[in-house]
Amino acid sequence: MALRVDILTTFPEMFDPSAESAALNASIPGRARAAGLIQWHATNIRAYAQNKHDKTDDRPFGGGPGMVMMCQPLWDAVTAVEAMDPRPATRIVLTPQGVPLSQAMVRELATRPRLLLIAGHYEGIDERVIEKLAPLEISIGDYVLSGGELAAMVLIDAVARLLPGALGHELSAEEDSFAEHAGQRLLDCPHYTRPREWNGMAVPEVLLGGDHGAVAKWRLEQKLVRTKARRPDLKGPA
Numbered sequence: 001m002a003l004r005v006d007i008l009t010t011f012p013e014m015f016d017p018s019a020e021s022a023a024l025n026a027s028i029p030g031r032a033r034a035a036g037l038i039q040w041h042a043t044n045i046r047a048y049a050q051n052k053h054d055k056t057d058d059r060p061f062g063g064g065p066g067m068v069m070m071c072q073p074l075w076d077a078v079t080a081v082e083a084m085d086p087r088p089a090t091r092i093v094l095t096p097q098g099v100p101l102s103q104a105m106v107r108e109l110a111t112r113p114r115l116l117l118i119a120g121h122y123e124g125i126d127e128r129v130i131e132k133l134a135p136l137e138i139s140i141g142d143y144v145l146s147g148g149e150l151a152a153m154v155l156i157d158a159v160a161r162l163l164p165g166a167l168g169h170e171l172s173a174e175e176d177s178f179a180e181h182a183g184q185r186l187l188d189c190p191h192y193t194r195p196r197e198w199n200g201m202a203v204p205e206v207l208l209g210g211d212h213g214a215v216a217k218w219r220l221e222q223k224l225v226r227t228k229a230r231r232p233d234l235k236g237p238a
């Protein structure tokens, strides 16, 4: 059965499944969706507002800038959307305060039957509804986005490519974002294709010689050098 992903947002049009130009409809997620491996539905939190202006946010107690997502519309949206399918949903709030998304977490989420993603353009969510929902809280990195929707798309993209059958013949579904050697996670080596010379720049000789052992050795050295220089934090077991 297809992985069902619900997104609760005040910008549901960002997830339009029929828009040819939508980010998620290109490439692997689009093919996974066409193949029936994943489906996603965006629900407008505003549809569950009960006040006369369909407000979903309000000013923060204690003062300060920005608006805070109210408890009631979000709680009602979550319970209504969860009732649309009997399978239990893994609840996730995309937030700068979350734990950083990792490939290990993506792998785990790809095994769940349903994901419910909460994304927003507010300063924050009323802590009481977070406490009641008890969601996973996930960030996609230490930079400031204008909202959680693109973070939700990043998560959907990363999960979709791991669903069995999503990758075709390109890569094994086991394949990670990192090369691995002796239990170490490594960045990838440089790649080259034709022509053999471009703008006066040659392809490394070893790649042209047909010595597969030498090629493998060179690639591993390149991975080690790059990882040490660019991502010293990655050294160590996976």
Ligand code: 9D3
Pocket (backbone or CB within 6 Å): 094, 095, 096, 120, 121, 122, 123, 124, 138, 139, 140, 141, 142, 143, 144, 145, 146, 147, 148, 149, 151
């Ligand atoms: C000073 C308070 N800001 C918190 C860092 C306010 C704030 C900034 C940006 C509140 C929300 C947002 C919108 N960002 C997200 O919703 C978000 C996000 C991000 O900004 N960076 C990395 N991952 C994520 S996941 C959701």
